[in-house]
Amino acid sequence: MAVLLGSYTIPVLGVSIVIAALTYITYKLLSSYLHQWFEMKPIPEVEGTYPIIGNALMFKNNAGDFFNQIQELTREFSDRPLFKVWIGPVPFVVLYHSETVEPILTNPVHMEKSYSYTFLHPWLGTGLLTSTGTKWRQRRKMLTPTFHFSILTDFLEVMNEQAEVLLGKLEKQAGKGSFNCFSHITLCALDIICETAMGKNIYAQSNSDSEYVQCVYKMSDIVSRRQRKPWLWSDFVYNYFGEGQEHDKTLKILHSFTYKVINEKAENMSYTESDSDSDQGVKKRRAFLDMLLKTEDEDGNKMSHQDIQEEVDTFMFRGHDTTAASMNWALHLLGSHPEVQRKVQQELQEVFGTSDRPITMEDLKKLKYLECVIKETLRLFPSVPFFARTIREDCHIKGFKVPVGANVVIITYALHRDPRYFPDPEEFRPERFLPENSVGRPPYAYVPFSAGLRNCIGQRFAVMEEKVILASILRNFNVEACQTREELRPVGELILRPEKGIWIKLEKRTPQTSPN
Secondary structure: OHHHHHHHHHHHHHHHHHHHHHHHHHHHHHHHHHHHHHHOOOOOEOOOOEOOOEOHHHOOOOHHHHHHHHHHHHHHOOOOOOEEEEEOOEEEEEEOOHHHHHHHHOOHHHOOEOHHHHHHHHHHOOOOOOOOHHHHHHHHHHHHHHHOHHHHHHHHHHHHHHHHHHHHHHHOOOOOOOEEOHHHHHHHHHHHHHHHHHOOOOOOOOOOOOHHHHHHHHHHHHHHHHHOOHHHOOHHHHHHHOOHHHHHHHHHHHHHHHHHHHHHHHHHOOOOOOOOOOOOOOOOOOOHHHHHHHOEOOOOOEOOHHHHHHHHHHHHHHOOHHHHHHHHHHHHHHHHOHHHHHHHHHHHHHHHOOOOOOOOHHHHHHOHHHHHHHHHHHHHOOOOOOEEEEOOOOEEEOOEEEOOOOEEEEOHHHHOOOOOOOOOOOOOOHHHHOHHHHOOOOHHHOOEOEOHHHOOOOHHHHHHHHHHHHHHHHHHEEEEEOOOHHHHOEEEOOOEEEOOOOEEEEEEOOOOOOOO
């Protein structure tokens, strides 16, 4: 009996330990959940909130329907400073007024991205977009010089070249009725970011079926779908019952591509080579990757290839679809407002005359009204329609306590429609952003590139690219929109995009053609 008893002692003890551990974990999770539930009870909430599952069941699976729900909720609570939703057991406080957004974005304590960003970690690691704390500060400091004005000037050549490729494609569509320009613009932006970030031309505009191009789009969709479904947040559940296998297959292709490019660059780079003109008088074209391979921290340590891959993948993800979306929205708005298009083309006429020369940095500085058009486009259709932070210490917003551990979601789309600062907010009025019309507007009423410490490091690059591409198109074509605003149906995923693309008509302009 003693032997038999001994043989059962170990498994019984093991089961007891597992049960005890699960009980403890459940207790800790439940107590944390209940603590947040009672702490946040005074904050206005959406109807239909249930214990544990929260509001998860009320949200639609379709991305367009989901974004419509978010818009409706911000309108419903427009007279209140904030409200909360529960996605499963995770609370999100929703902000959409400048006075509630500012204390979050200006406080360095709350610079950590929310839980939903962890689903980007397999792809982007903890690079500039997803890292926090010391790593983020060190990485930001190291990367900031790579966006210096002189370096951006080098990238202008790439933008002009890819704009020429785009014009060739658009010319085939001119005078032939309506077409969806969304993919044309997006592939151009993808070619630009590939060459400026990695120094490699993937010829996306001429080879849109390439495996890498398709996987960039696919991964964004996969991550967005998972973020909206809390029952798939567990890696175990996602791998066995969700899109785990498709996710890993897509990820392998993306990482293999950038890994190969980084290693080829590192092998071919001569660290003693000067960046000055060569003997032949031809200046070597720089890419972010070249600079990252040379970048050192304060102690003289270079970034590892893994560190560099995080940033290159981040540039690829955030550096093309945001600008592409903005340019597409701008074309729709310009095509819907011929009087605004005429003003832009008049400005282009003043700067370029009848010349078809490439655009220079001096030209870009003169395109003031076009910049207002871009800013107003980003007000109406911000490329990132919402972003989120984790609260890292108890704080009070307009008298409501938001406890540590809660998530805050800033709805840029609603923030930019505050009638106090943007009268008739649905109207497209680029003049809002003329200097004399911007006086007195709170800085946190308009945050298309976020704001505060974690503002977008690439915003000058983005505006520069949008100016080059839009100016190139409008120097050569008149644009007519073929959709009403209601037909666009914005889809708010990782990026704000139209559900069925942007349909336009183009008319070829000649030097003698007056704008429209």
